[in-house]
Amino acid sequence: xxxxxxxxxxxxxxxxxxxxxxxxxxxxxxxxxxxxxxxxxxxxxxxxxxxxxxxxxxxxxxxxxxxxxxxxxxxxxxxxxxxxxxxxxxxxxxxxxxxxxxxxxx
Numbered sequence: 001x002x003x004x005x006x007x008x009x010x011x012x013x014x015x016x017x018x019x020x021x022x023x024x025x026x027x028x029x030x031x032x033x034x035x036x037x038x039x040x041x042x043x044x045x046x047x048x049x050x051x052x053x054x055x056x057x058x059x060x061x062x063x064x065x066x067x068x069x070x071x072x073x074x075x076x077x078x079x080x081x082x083x084x085x086x087x088x089x090x091x092x093x094x095x096x097x098x099x100x101x102x103x104x105x106x
Contacts, residue, residue, distance in 0.1 A: 004024070004026065004082075004084065005026060005027075007084055007086070008086075009086045009087045009088075009089070010027065010084055010085070010086055010087075011027050011028050011070065011085050011086065011087050012025075012026065012027030012028035012029030012030070012032075012084075012085040013025060013026050013027060013029055013082070013083060013084045013085065014029045014032065014035065014036055014039075014081075014082075014083040015080055015081070015082055015083075016036055016039070016040070016080065016081040016083070017079075017080065017081075018079050018080070018081070020036055020037065020040040020081075022036055023080065027085070028085055029083065029085055035083070036083075039072075039074055039081065039083055040081070042063065042074070043063075043074070043076075043081065046060055046063070060076075061075065061076070062074065062075050063075075066088070067088075068088070069087065069088055070085055070086060070087055070088055071085070071086050071088055072084070072085055072086075073086065
């Protein structure tokens with residue numbers, strides 16, 4: 001199993017049981033039950049999405065919540081909820097152009 005501390009740009013993590021209980025945590029999310037409750041509510045909300053838009057047998061693999069300077073990545077695996085809070089570093093304009101596969105003009 002990959003150690004959550006080794007994820008690049010990670011500033012906090014939570015691993016939850018299916019019922020929302022914290023199994024492991026670290027960094028800025030260490031023992032953060034408030035965030036755990038918010039994430040579990042978000043996961044519950046995904047179960048009520050319009051079945052006409054999404055097939056009832058479809059479930060999500062990953063949810064990303066992005067802010068200006070950080071993001072939360074939420075994944076389900078082995079009946080556990082894995083949450084990583086990652087720092088977002090600002091890109092220079094040339095890096096942004098490279099990501100968009102545009103030519104870089106110097």
